[in-house]
Amino acid sequence: MSAITTPFPQTPATWKLPYRGKVGMACLIIAESAIFTIFVVAYLYYAGKSLTGPTPREALETPIFFTVCLLSSSLTMHLASTLLARGKSGAFLALWFLTIVLGALFMYGTAREWHRLIYQHGLTISTNLFGTTYYSLVGLHATHVTLGLLMLTIVLLFGLAGRVGREQSARIDVLSMYWHFVDAVWIVVFTVVYVLGR
Amino acid sequence: MSSDAMAIHQGADVGSRPWVETLHGWVTTVDHKRLGILYILYALLFLAVAGSEAMIIRIQLMYPHNSFVSPQVFNRIFTMHGTTMVFFVGIPVLFGLANYLVPLMIGARDMAFPRLNAFSFWLTALGGFLLYFSFLGGSGLYGAGNAPDVGWWAYAPLTSRAFSPGHSSDYWTISLLVAGFGSIGTAVNIIATILCMRCPGMKLSRMPLLVWLNLVVSGMVLIAITPLSAAQIMLCVDRYLGGHFFDTQAGGSATLWMHFFWIFGHPEVYILILPAFAVLSEVIPVFSRKPMFGYPVMVGATIAIGFISMSVWAHHMFSIGMSSYGNAFFVLTTMTIAVPTGIKIFNWLGTMWGGRIIFKTPMLFCIGFLFNFLIAGLTGIMLGSAAFNWQLTGSYFVVAHFHYTLSGSFLFGIFAAFYYWYPKITGRMLFERLGKLHFWLFFIGFHLCFDLMHIPGLLGMARRIYTYEPGRGWDTLNLLVSIGAFIQGIATLIFVANLIISYFKGAKAGNDPWDAWTLEWSVSSPPPAYNFAVTPTVASRRPLWDLKHPEDPDSRYE
Numbered sequence: 001m002s003a004i005t006t007p008f009p010q011t012p013a014t015w016k017l018p019y020r021g022k023v024g025m026a027c028l029i030i031a032e033s034a035i036f037t038i039f040v041v042a043y044l045y046y047a048g049k050s051l052t053g054p055t056p057r058e059a060l061e062t063p064i065f066f067t068v069c070l071l072s073s074s075l076t077m078h079l080a081s082t083l084l085a086r087g088k089s090g091a092f093l094a095l096w097f098l099t100i101v102l103g104a105l106f107m108y109g110t111a112r113e114w115h116r117l118i119y120q121h122g123l124t125i126s127t128n129l130f131g132t133t134y135y136s137l138v139g140l141h142a143t144h145v146t147l148g149l150l151m152l153t154i155v156l157l158f159g160l161a162g163r164v165g166r167e168q169s170a171r172i173d174v175l176s177m178y179w180h181f182v183d184a185v186w187i188v189v190f191t192v193v194y195v196l197g198r
Numbered sequence: 199m200s201s202d203a204m205a206i207h208q209g210a211d212v213g214s215r216p217w218v219e220t221l222h223g224w225v226t227t228v229d230h231k232r233l234g235i236l237y238i239l240y241a242l243l244f245l246a247v248a249g250s251e252a253m254i255i256r257i258q259l260m261y262p263h264n265s266f267v268s269p270q271v272f273n274r275i276f277t278m279h280g281t282t283m284v285f286f287v288g289i290p291v292l293f294g295l296a297n298y299l300v301p302l303m304i305g306a307r308d309m310a311f312p313r314l315n316a317f318s319f320w321l322t323a324l325g326g327f328l329l330y331f332s333f334l335g336g337s338g339l340y341g342a343g344n345a346p347d348v349g350w351w352a353y354a355p356l357t358s359r360a361f362s363p364g365h366s367s368d369y370w371t372i373s374l375l376v377a378g379f380g381s382i383g384t385a386v387n388i389i390a391t392i393l394c395m396r397c398p399g400m401k402l403s404r405m406p407l408l409v410w411l412n413l414v415v416s417g418m419v420l421i422a423i424t425p426l427s428a429a430q431i432m433l434c435v436d437r438y439l440g441g442h443f444f445d446t447q448a449g450g451s452a453t454l455w456m457h458f459f460w461i462f463g464h465p466e467v468y469i470l471i472l473p474a475f476a477v478l479s480e481v482i483p484v485f486s487r488k489p490m491f492g493y494p495v496m497v498g499a500t501i502a503i504g505f506i507s508m509s510v511w512a513h514h515m516f517s518i519g520m521s522s523y524g525n526a527f528f529v530l531t532t533m534t535i536a537v538p539t540g541i542k543i544f545n546w547l548g549t550m551w552g553g554r555i556i557f558k559t560p561m562l563f564c565i566g567f568l569f570n571f572l573i574a575g576l577t578g579i580m581l582g583s584a585a586f587n588w589q590l591t592g593s594y595f596v597v598a599h600f601h602y603t604l605s606g607s608f609l610f611g612i613f614a615a616f617y618y619w620y621p622k623i624t625g626r627m628l629f630e631r632l633g634k635l636h637f638w639l640f641f642i643g644f645h646l647c648f649d650l651m652h653i654p655g656l657l658g659m660a661r662r663i664y665t666y667e668p669g670r671g672w673d674t675l676n677l678l679v680s681i682g683a684f685i686q687g688i689a690t691l692i693f694v695a696n697l698i699i700s701y702f703k704g705a706k707a708g709n710d711p712w713d714a715w716t717l718e719w720s721v722s723s724p725p726p727a728y729n730f731a732v733t734p735t736v737a738s739r740r741p742l743w744d745l746k747h748p749e750d751p752d753s754r755y756e
């Protein structure tokens with residue numbers, strides 16, 4: 001049969017396709033959004049349907065400071081990746097580290113809140129519907145933050161070893177897409193749990 | 199490099215290795231073709247297992263008051279049959295075909311993320327293993343044979359600790375969760391491959407329809423499988439951490455599980471049927487010797503099906519008592535989906551119309567598909583109207599309907615794919631006589647089984663009952679249905695025998711046995727590890743037509 005090496009009549013002058021990392025991450029974000037949607041729907045569906053206490057109104061305190069921490073970590077990460085694209089590795093590492101600190105602060109906030117809920121209000125995942133839906137939704141998000149922090153730390157370690165330069169910029173952008181997504185999810189979770197759910 | 203040189207190089211590459219090394223090569227492979235084959239073999243293995251389970255069901259229902267299996271075993275068998283067929287036959291075979299064919303059809307070297315590809319396959323494999331391990335580990339060794347028995351929907355509260363003691367339901371949950379993650383990984387991979395790895399000139403508007411349909415399917419997988427994963431996580435929380443998501447005693451809702459399950463469950467039906475559409479869209483043009491009729495409309499109809507299928511799920515739940523607005527909405531969306539599906543059927547007919555049709559086995563299965571799918575669609579419209587549905591939901595009419603789509607349509611499409619691409623994958627043709635025998639036996643068995651199955655349903659026979667009283671007019675019908683099922687079983691055995699015999703004795707296929715037009719036929723059979731020695735460039739939807747007919751290329755008209 002005819003071989004593929006036969007030259008075809010026209011080769012397009014420019015043939016540029018999107019970067020696979022970004023497309024892959026975008027797909028993962030779509031899939032993750034669907035998972036979070038189901039948990040949010042369950043939270044809203046069961047809001048106010050618990051048969052026993054404690055209720056969200058009694059137990060929850062709005063974590064404004066830690067929310068600001070998490071949201072500003074998106075900003076520092078954006079600045080960090082912009083700096084990396086310009087080749088400023090040192091400034092990149094400093095801001096990257098700050099991002100990790102802000103994310104870790106947020107996790108500390110979640111830990112403190114859970115501790116308070118468990119020991120002061122006696123609210124666990126099996127106490128009532130509020131406990132079940134609250135810990136699942138917030139826990140799912142916290143799992144994502146933890147995973148993100150792990151990946152960020154790996155990049156930090158590589159950065160300290162001097163292995164993260166401008167040529168890795170596209171990959172760092174993929175990771176930052178994930179981090180921005182996790183932050184955006186927190187805005188939804190925050191609104192649902194601390195604003196609408198009370 | 200000429201194709202002869204490739205063949206020699208390949209022979210030297212895989213010729214004389216010890217079997218351990220070959221096995222190691224297959225287990226650690228990240229090659230899309232090998233992973234595709236692994237997916238397909240894995241699906242065939244489970245097709246045999248789930249097929250045997252179907253035979254057990256039909257033996258039990260052959261006569262009234264039969265006691266071939268106990269009621270408990272019957273529950274396990276139909277649960278395992280449904281779960282296996284959907285998750286470990288349907289999804290692996292569609293991903294196997296996509297894995298093997300998509301990179302070849304778009305002129306790529308491999309998938310976008312080869313290692314993710316291998317990871318996803320082994321996750322799916324682990325899922326199937328976990329599901330069947332429940333036979334052993336469901337309640338420890340004392341409870342051997344204790345597989346999940348909650349039905350493939352696993353409605354609450356059947357899955358609560360009180361009604362599902364032991365671990366069999368947990369194996370079901372974890373198995374689907376793990377396999378679901380595998381599916382998401384592969385879907386991400388397929389989309390990234392299609393969007394980022396196309397060869398120069400392969401615009402979206404020039405992609406083969408199989409690639410287009412797999413793009414849509416993968417998009418649907420991302421949105422539809424994930425609700426199931428989320429619901430399985432909730433079920434785990436309920437069963438292990440004492441949560442109350444689906445615990446009605448604590449204010450939880452059984453209906454919510456139904457919604458979550460069917461938000462997954464109905465798009466899943468389209469996730470399974472679209473790859474069969476994809477096969478038809480490749481096979482029918484080649485065996486009608488005409489280009490696809492209405493290519494842009496086919497793409498549009500596919501995307502429309504993808505969207506509409508996300509909004510029809512509650513037509514599985516008319517009998518739970520939704521508001522009349524809810525019922526009306528889901529009736530209307532369900533009816534709407536008949537429009538793009540109808541467009542597809544007309545386009546396939548339009549492709550065949552006036553063509554020089556070649557009645558080889560792949561084409562026979564496609565034509566069989568058209569008949570079966572039309573009837574499946576018609577009973578679908580009947581069941582999609584709420585008033586009719588109230589009478590027949592949960593009856594054998596429903597069972598007959600969805601086996602028309604899954605067996606009569608999905609499986610027919612997949613069989614067509616086997617006969618069409620087997621020469622490409624193995625380098626050998628499947629025997630045509632055995633293929634025709636397979637087709638006619640399966641076709642006759644299928645119609646004997648599932649045409650008649652509608653009638654006991656209309657007469658009131660509920661699905662999932664393990665036996666029935668004599669003298670209700672169901673006896674003869676059930677016997678005939680069972681005979682039809684056995685004929686399908688024999689036909690499938692002939693198919694498997696054909697696969698094995700042809701691998702050793704089949705005629706050499708050559709690069710392009712069907713005189714086809716897509717890029718996979720331009721390379722040797724089986725394709726070399728690197729797929730294309732030179733990255734191809736395409737200028738039309740039928741690049742091989744352009745190569746074979748330089749005096750009258752398609753690119754002049756598109």
